[in-house]
Amino acid sequence: MIVAENLHKTYKRHAEKVTVLNGLDLDVHDGEFLSIVGSSGSGKSTLLHLLGTLDKPDEGTIHLNGKRIDNLPGRERDRMRNEVFGFIFQFYHLLPELSTIENVLIPMMVGSGIRGWFGKRREARMRACAILERVGLGHRLKHKPRELSGGEMQRTAIARALVARPRILFADEPTGNLDVRAGSEIVHLLRDLNHDEGVTIIMVTHNLELVSSTDRVLRMNLGRMVDDSPSLPVAGTLWSPQHEYGTPRLHQREAV
Amino acid sequence: MYKLLLCWRYLRTRFLAVVCVVSVMLGVATLVVVNSVMSGFSTKMKDRMHGLLSDVIVETSNINGFPLTDDEMMARIMASPVGEHIQAMTPTIEVVAMINFEHTLMNSRDPGLYAMGDRQKVSRPVQLIGIDPKGRAAIGGFARHLRQPERRANPSFELTAEARRWFDIQNPPAPRIAPAIPPGWPEGVPLPEETPEAPIDPQGAIVGYAIACYRDTNPHTNVEEDIFTLHPGDTINILTVGSGKEQIRPVYGQFVVADYIKTELAECDSHAVFVPLQYLQALRGTPNRSTHIQIKLKDYASAQFVIAELRKIFRDTYTFQINTWEDKQGSLLAAIDIERGILNLLLFLIIGVAGFSILAIFSMIVVEKTRDIGILKSLGASNQGVMMIFLGYGLLLGVVGSGLGTALGLAITFNINPIEGWLSTITGTAVFDRKVYYFDAIPTNVEASNVIFLNLGAIGIATVFSVLPALRAAMLHPVRALRFE
Numbered sequence: 001m002i003v004a005e006n007l008h009k010t011y012k013r014h015a016e017k018v019t020v021l022n023g024l025d026l027d028v029h030d031g032e033f034l035s036i037v038g039s040s041g042s043g044k045s046t047l048l049h050l051l052g053t054l055d056k057p058d059e060g061t062i063h064l065n066g067k068r069i070d071n072l073p074g075r076e077r078d079r080m081r082n083e084v085f086g087f088i089f090q091f092y093h094l095l096p097e098l099s100t101i102e103n104v105l106i107p108m109m110v111g112s113g114i115r116g117w118f119g120k121r122r123e124a125r126m127r128a129c130a131i132l133e134r135v136g137l138g139h140r141l142k143h144k145p146r147e148l149s150g151g152e153m154q155r156t157a158i159a160r161a162l163v164a165r166p167r168i169l170f171a172d173e174p175t176g177n178l179d180v181r182a183g184s185e186i187v188h189l190l191r192d193l194n195h196d197e198g199v200t201i202i203m204v205t206h207n208l209e210l211v212s213s214t215d216r217v218l219r220m221n222l223g224r225m226v227d228d229s230p231s232l233p234v235a236g237t238l239w240s241p242q243h244e245y246g247t248p249r250l251h252q253r254e255a256v
Numbered sequence: 257m258y259k260l261l262l263c264w265r266y267l268r269t270r271f272l273a274v275v276c277v278v279s280v281m282l283g284v285a286t287l288v289v290v291n292s293v294m295s296g297f298s299t300k301m302k303d304r305m306h307g308l309l310s311d312v313i314v315e316t317s318n319i320n321g322f323p324l325t326d327d328e329m330m331a332r333i334m335a336s337p338v339g340e341h342i343q344a345m346t347p348t349i350e351v352v353a354m355i356n357f358e359h360t361l362m363n364s365r366d367p368g369l370y371a372m373g374d375r376q377k378v379s380r381p382v383q384l385i386g387i388d389p390k391g392r393a394a395i396g397g398f399a400r401h402l403r404q405p406e407r408r409a410n411p412s413f414e415l416t417a418e419a420r421r422w423f424d425i426q427n428p429p430a431p432r433i434a435p436a437i438p439p440g441w442p443e444g445v446p447l448p449e450e451t452p453e454a455p456i457d458p459q460g461a462i463v464g465y466a467i468a469c470y471r472d473t474n475p476h477t478n479v480e481e482d483i484f485t486l487h488p489g490d491t492i493n494i495l496t497v498g499s500g501k502e503q504i505r506p507v508y509g510q511f512v513v514a515d516y517i518k519t520e521l522a523e524c525d526s527h528a529v530f531v532p533l534q535y536l537q538a539l540r541g542t543p544n545r546s547t548h549i550q551i552k553l554k555d556y557a558s559a560q561f562v563i564a565e566l567r568k569i570f571r572d573t574y575t576f577q578i579n580t581w582e583d584k585q586g587s588l589l590a591a592i593d594i595e596r597g598i599l600n601l602l603l604f605l606i607i608g609v610a611g612f613s614i615l616a617i618f619s620m621i622v623v624e625k626t627r628d629i630g631i632l633k634s635l636g637a638s639n640q641g642v643m644m645i646f647l648g649y650g651l652l653l654g655v656v657g658s659g660l661g662t663a664l665g666l667a668i669t670f671n672i673n674p675i676e677g678w679l680s681t682i683t684g685t686a687v688f689d690r691k692v693y694y695f696d697a698i699p700t701n702v703e704a705s706n707v708i709f710l711n712l713g714a715i716g717i718a719t720v721f722s723v724l725p726a727l728r729a730a731m732l733h734p735v736r737a738l739r740f741e
Contacts, residue, residue, distance in 0.1 A: 054634055054734045075638060082636020093631045093738065097265035107635045109258035117257035160635075 001030040001065060001200055002051060002168065008059035009046050009223075020046045021057070022223035028168075033194040033201045035211040038220035044204040047220070048170045051202065052085045053077040064168075082111045086161030086199075090173035092153040094145040100156050101141040104128040107164040124163075131159040135189060151182035158189060162199070169193075171203040175210060187213050258632070259641060263648040266625075272617045273653060279610035280657025280714055281664060287603050287710045288665025288702075293672065294596045295706065296699030302589065304521040307397025309581035310550035312562055316576050320499040321349065321545035329549055336569050338562045343554045346391030347546035349536050353384035353496035355467075355529060359485045378485065382467065382529045384496050386536030386546070389413060389462075395552035402462065403516040413460030413514050413532050415489065422489030423458060423512050459535050460514030461492060466525040468516050480686070488513050492529070499542040509539045520696075607714050610657075611721035614650060618725035622646065629729050630737025643730035650722025654715035661714065662707060673697045 009021040020043040028034055036044050049055040051062060053069060062070040069080060081087075086107075094103045108124040109117055117124075132138055135155040145153055154174060161169055171190065175183030187203075187210040194201050203214065211217045219226050267273050314333070316322050322329050326347040334342065359376040389411035393399035399411045406416075415423065437447065468486040473479070486492070490513045498507035511531055519525055537543050553559060559580045566578045582589060622629075629642055668675060676687045676698060688698050 049735050052634070054738075078633075078636045078638045080636075081634060087634045089738065093627065093634075095262070095628055095631060097262070097269050102261065106258055106632075109261065110632070110636045110641065112257065114257050114260070 001032075002026070002028040002202075003063045004047075004051065004060065005062075006060040007047070007050060007057045007062070009043070009050060009055070009057050020223055021050070021060075024060070024220075024224055026051075026218070026225065028200060028202060031194070031198050031200055032216060033191065033203070033214045034216050034218065035203045035205055035214040036218045036220060037205060037208065037211060042220040043223040044220055045172050048172050048202065048204055051168075052087060052170045053080050054087075082107060083164060084167050086164070086166035086169045088154070088157050088161050088169065088171040088174045090176040092145070092150075092157045092177070094153055094156055094160075096145050099142050099144055100137060100148065101125070101128050101132065103145070103156055104132060104159045104163050107160060111164060128159070128163055131162055132156070135159050149182075150178050151185060154178060154182070154186055155189065158186070158193075162193065162197070166199065168200045168202065171201060171205075173204055173206065175205060175207055180209075183207060183210060258637070259645045259648050262645050263652050266621070266645075266649055267652055267656065270621060272621060273649075276610070276614045276617050276653050276718070277657040277660065279613050280607065280654055280718055281661035283603075283607035283610045284658050284661025284710055284714045285665035285668065286606055287600070287714075288662055288707055289668045289672070290599060290603055291596070291706050291710065292665070292669040292700045292702045293698060294592075294599065295701040295703055298589075298592045298596065299701045300699040301521060301592065304397075304401075304519045304524070305585050305588075306581050307401070308519060308521070308524055309584060310395040311553040311556050311559055312551040312566070312578065312580055313584060314549040314551065314566060314570075314576055314578050315350075316547055318547070319351070319497055319504055321542050321547045322549075322576075325544040326546050326549075327544070329546075332569065333549065333551070333566065336565060338565045341553050341555070341558045341562050342551055344391070344394040344552040346388055346395050346550050347533065348392065348548045348550055349384075349386035349533060349540070349542075349546050350548055351384050351497050351540070353382050353494050353529070355380060355382050355492045355494050357486055357490060357492040380467065381527070382464070383527045384494060384536065385528055385530050386533040387530050388533050389530075392530075392550070395550045398517075401517050401519045403465070403518055407515050413462065413530075415458065415460055415512060415514050419488035419512070419514060422487060423491070426489070426491065458491070458512035459510070459532055461511035462515045462517050462530040463492070463513050464525045464528045465516045465518035466522065467527070467529065468513070486513055488515060494529070494531075496536075496540065498540045499545075507539050507541070509536075604713060604717075607717050610714075611717040614653065614718055614721045615724060618646060618650065618722050619728070621649075622725045622729045625729070626732060626737050626740040629732050630734050630740065633732075633734035634738065639730040642732075643726045646722055646726035646729050647719060650726070651715065651719045653722075654718025657718065658711040658714045662711060666702065666707075669700050669702060672700055 004024065004026040007021045007024040007026075008019070011018045011020060020041075022043075024043070024047065026047070036047065038044050046055070050057050050070070053072065057070055060070070061068055064080075064084070069077075072080070095106065098106070105124055105128050108120070108128075112120065129138065129141065132141060135158055137152060137155055137159065140148060140152060140156075145156070148156065154177075158174075169190075174190070175186050178186065190201055190203065191213045193199055201214075203210075205211060267277075314329075324332065329347065330345050333339065333345065356377065356379045359378045387398075389398070393411045399408050402408050402411065404416065441447070463486060469482040469484040471480055472483050474481045492511050492513060494509045494511060495506055496509070498505045509531075511529075517524070517528065517530065533546070534543075537545060551562070553562060563578050563580065570576045570578070632642060632645075679687050
């Protein structure tokens with residue numbers, strides 16, 4: 001579905017060039033729940049930004065269903081972010097002035113003009129209510145983000161990401177700001193959505209316990225993919241949370 | 257739709273937006289009040305001037321007046337093509353004069369006190385205007401400025417009964433002294449009866465209100481009052497200019513105050529003395545000759561045509577000045593308009609300052625909202641969309657500020673006199689000094705077009721000053737915005 005080839009991305013930081021992605025290749029399948037792990041600064045978030053057309057690579061290409069998307073003009077990229085992609089962030093990034101349901105409705109408002117919005121307002125509201133019900137926030141429609149818990153805010157963010165029926169969901173550390181239980185609930189929710197709605201999910205996470213729920217795990221290091229294998233169940237495997245992510249598995253592979 | 261929603265929410269939830277709204281509101285309110293007061297003054301002055309001057313004035317600078325008699329002049333005008341445009345016409349004489357009268361204080365109107373001699377002689381230059389009061393009333397608002405209500409309905413120079421009584425007190429008939437018996441007059445034969453003196457028939461005059469009184473603070477009540485020095489029934493002596501073939505000559509006359517005229521125009525109230533036209537003509541030695549013909553038109557729109565035609569009629573024969581009332585007061589009216597324009601320009605700087613506060617505050621809000629902008633862009637909002645949020649925010653702020661400012665400005669305008677009174681009481685200083693303007697109240701006139709223009713200007717400034725922050729918001733890179741802390 002998404003194919004990225006030879007992606008390079010460099011940032012300037014205080015007159016110093018920092019290479020974040022260094023010839024990264026990636027192939028994501030339709031309906032897949034993919035997790036990407038790696039140490040801080042390995043380029044995971046940058047990869048999501050490039051795949052989600054929030055940023056442009058310095059070099060390399062990104063194709064979505066065979067169509068190149070990294071060099072699209074601004075309007076096309078905006079349209080893709082609104083209709084094809086959905087984003088979930090670590091810090092939820094809800095708009096504090098809006099209620100839960102308004103936050104969820106925003107992508108649909110962005111996708112339609114004033115006239116178009118009045119035409120589909122009722123339908124959009126029903127869809128938003130249904131999704132909020134699905135994520136367990138049917139009773140929190142009018143609440144402002146400051147009145148919600150972290151888990152509830154992240155579930156609101158998931159509802160917002162899903163409301164416009166995206167084909168790919170980018171989740172950047174969706175559990176990074178939640179406790180273990182809330183984080184687990186979120187990943188299970190994502191798993192269910194992936195299963196029920198068939199939405200492709202690309203999740204970046206530090207939490208090794210959570211990746212067991214995903215179809216495939218990729219490990220990044222220094223701007224490249226260093227490991228690509230199907231996820232294994234947590235219990236009795238090398239993906240033990242007490243170990244630093246990725247390292248034991250690599251050691252095991254080397255040992256094999 | 258999201259742009260409208262966010263504009264509205266930002267306006268409702270951001271305290272800084274209130275600061276912008278208040279600054280725009282104060283600017284607009286100030287402009288509305290100042291413009292309404294300026295317009296009130298201007299309208300009142302124009303109304304008074306127009307009322308006194310009629311639509312079109314034919315005048316001669318010849319001290320002897322027109323070469324034709326009043327009837328000939330008016331017949332000639334009526335016979336011309338402009339005749340059908342004329343509603344009323346009246347001749348007048350306007351000459352400079354010096355008046356002299358005895359300053360009698362209010363309490364000295366008591367005959368006993370008057371006899372004690374509590375008087376001073378006062379002289380002052382005036383504009384002596386000879387009119388036919390009914391004719392003058394027909395061409396403008398002369399009658400409605402007269403102080404005695406009964407005289408407004410029937411303009412005349414007749415003295416009221418009380419004025420006449422006061423005149424008689426000041427001018428008692430000479431004591432009759434028994435005539436001496438001629439030598440050789442037969443004893444027992446009565447002397448023949450003398451013909452009794454005919455009662456004096458004084459010529460009435462209508463005097464400018466500010467000539468007859470001055471304004472001062474009553475030391476007992478601490479309230480400003482009009483102190484009258486000239487009352488109906490008082491005599492005024494006049495020295496003016498008579499006709500002469502080669503040189504001007506002084507002529508003297510005596511009039512009795514019949515009433516006051518209060519136009520609230522200092523020019524008229526301080527200098528005008530109206531006297532009977534025919535008497536003044538006789539006094540000056542120019543019977544049936546005037547210096548002005550005042551013309552009231554059926555429709556003021558035809559004034560320029562009338563002037564052009566009149567100039568044709570009198571072009572070859574005489575050198576007259578023929579003008580509309582606006583032409584005659586052109587410099588004063590232009591000065592009012594210029595003052596108003598400059599004041600507007602200066603006051604718009606207040607809104608300009610409000611504009612800069614909007615710029616500064618919006619820049620802060622854009623920084624504060626950087627992450628929100630990143631979120632919106634990640635959800636597919638375009639650069640233009642983000643820009644429109646902040647432009648719309650500025651526009652909305654301008655609309656709300658202007659709306660509130662207009663409401664506040666109108667509230668102040670409609671209650672400006674009570675507010676002025678309250679401020680004067682608090683500060684102990686007259687904010688609106690009635691000695692200066694002779695107005696009883698601060699005149700106001702709210703012009704809808706002006707208020708709309710002010711609102712559009714303020715909204716435009718608020719929007720223009722939000723362009724820069726809006727552009728900055730639109731140009732934010734989504735990733736950098738999302739990572740902003």
